[in-house]
Each structure stands twice: as C-alpha cells, then as structure tokens.
Amino acid sequence: MNQWQNMIEMCQQGNRFAQNRLYETFAGRLFRLCMRYVRHQQEAEEVLMNGFLKFFRGLPAFEYRDDNSLEVWLKRIMVNEALMHLRRQKALPVFVASDEADDWVSAETPPSDLDAEAIYAAILELPTGYRTVFNLYVVEGYNHEEIAKQLNINVGTSKSQLSKARAMLQQKLKNRGYEQAGSV
C-alpha cells in the first residue's frame, strides 16, 4: 500500500498524527496558493484554515487514486475557498467584456532566467480581477469556459482579463529588470 494511501486512511479514521503529517506536507505550498488569490497574509491563513477544515471533514468521502489526485483535490478546495472569500469580501471587480482579448503578443522569447520569487511578487501586485483570471488560467490550468463559470462572467471577458493580466505582468517584470520579459 502506498504511503500516502495509508496516511489518508489514517486521516479518515481521525488519526491526529496522520492529519498533522498531511498538513505539514501541503500547508506551505497551499499557503502560497492562497496568497496569490487574496494577497494578505491574514486572509490567506483564514482561507487555508477553512480549506483544510473542509478537506478533513470531506476526507471520508475521498477515494484515493494516486498521490497527484490528493494534491489536485486539495488545491481545488483552496482555490474554491479563496474565490468564495473574494466574493464575500466583494473584492472581485465587475468584469466588463472587452474586445482586447488575446491582443497581447510577445515579440520576443521570454527569458529563461525568470526568478520564481520575482514572478510570484509580480503576480501579487496585479489587480484582483487580472490576478484571479491569470492564476486560474496560467497556474491552475483552468480553461476559459471553466473560469467564466467560476467567476460568473462570459468567456470573452475571461480572455480579455487574461490578456491584460499578461501585459501588466510583463510590464512589472520589466520594471524589475527583466527587459526581455517586458517586451510587449
């Protein structure tokens, strides 16, 4: 039996040691994920906590397939929780459809020496609407239909928001000294 499968079964039985092990493994990564959406540490911790509560309470219904499925499920819970938090805070702006979708075309190949921390910091500086769509599409891998459904917007709006987010991120990276990435 896989180590994680065994751990999940112990968690399902309410074993605190197993719960702590699972928490310590994923908490850091998931905290960063929450930060990418809500930006403030206190709010990210709140989202993380609510997400883990939902995870542990819903764990008895979880069917283990592989280690990746566990992480995917955890991330999905956290993303949903973060979006719910943004809705509650009314932080999500009213998205207006635009014809500027996919109007950004990078003229040059992006640099390979992009610093992860710099990108992470630049993403956090994006406005909430751009940041949310960019995170959902680029990092989490949702398509525009899914994003439109999640945010209750239309697909065109999602595309235009993504385009603007990319342009703004390029600009921010350029400002940070990544000239090649900032070429729009």
Next chain:
Amino acid sequence: MSKQDQFDERVRQAVKSLDDTPISFRQTELWQQLQSELHAAPTNEASPARVLIRKYFVMPTRTGLPVRASITAAATVLLLIAAGLGWQWPRTEKVPLAQNKIKTTETATAKPSPKLRQSPPRRLIVARKTSDKTQKFADFQVIDNDAEPMTIAVEKPASQTDNPPLALAPTTATVLTETQPEKKTKPKFKVVHANELDSYQRTEVAATLEKEADNNGFIIINWRKKTEQPSENTLLTWLKNKSSNPIQ
C-alpha cells in the same frame, strides 16, 4: 508553442517551484487552531439542546424568518392548543349529567330489588298489575334483553359504577334505603318510555314483552296503542325480510 504559451509555461514552472514555506506563515499556530476546530465540532453537534435550539430558532433565521417570528409562531400554536383544551373541558364534564338523568329516575322509584341490582345493564323492566287499587304495581319483572341492542333503564349501584355519580345521587340512595322497610307496599315500577323502541328489533321485543305482560297480568306503562297493530305488520315485514335475507 506560441510565445504566450511559453511565457505561461515559464510562469507556471516558476510558481510551482516555490515549495518552501514563507517565513511569515504561522504554520504551527494555524495547526493548533485547526485541531481545536476539527475536534470541537463533533461535541457541539452532539449536544441535544443545541440541536433543538438550532432546529427551532436558528434554522428559521437561515431560511429568512427572524427569531421573533418563530417564537411568536410557537406561542400561537401553544395558545391554540390551550384554547382547544379549554373548549373541550365542559364537554367532558357533561358526561355525568346523563347518569344524573338515570339517577333521577331511580329517585322517583323505590329502591330496586337485589335481583335488579345484579342484573346486567341491558334489561327492560315492566311493572305488574295488581288487584289492589291503592297499590298499582307490586313488583318488577325483569326480562333479559341482551339479545337485542337496547340501552334503556341502566341500573347500577353507586359502588359498581365506573364513573362517579353526581353528588346528589348517593344521598338520595341512602334515604331510600332507610325508608325501604316502612313502605313495603309502595308500588315499585320502572319507567321505560316506548319511544326508545323505534327499530324493528326493538319493536319485536316490545311486542313479545307486551304479549307476555298480558298473559302474566302485567301492564306496560306509557305504551303506545298504535304500535299494537302496526307492530305485527312491521314484525311480519321484518321477519319476511329476515327469512329472505338471512345475513340481515
């Protein structure tokens, strides 16, 4: 792969490579908080008082009704129940009045004979005609009427009654008991109104009783003469119906 996709891929890889926990993240404190939340929830839900409060007061607020509305609704229901009970209360007290009626009949007569006391409730009592003019009725004749569903002249001693009689009834009974030895020749009779005999079966019994009363020198008080002739007709009709349809 387009440049957009390349950019996206670079960003994706960069973000996923950030595995380290941020310094500002309070991992241990959050875990303790999470533990308290996780293991406090079942005890809260197990409390029956909480379940009741949530069911009757908290849940309505979630569905849109304010707490005051639910309390008012509960109070209204209680009030209606109380009003319903209050309306029913005099009805339950009226039940002994029927017994009082029977007891009144008893006071008009003499003390019933022991034979009558032991008799089951469904009996028809007919007084016997005597030669003495001053003493019209000498004795009772009790005819068993269990075969027919007649419910008249129910006679029960006070001690044997299921429901306690009214307060006046026992005192009257004691007076009658004391005066019984002095008035042995006082006529004894039981009044049974013939209006009670309105069904075919009762008519048949009444006709039988009437014949027996004539043969034995009894009379039936307040017997409607018009039922003499029709009673035979009705009895014949009833017997015909009975023979043609034995189920009835």
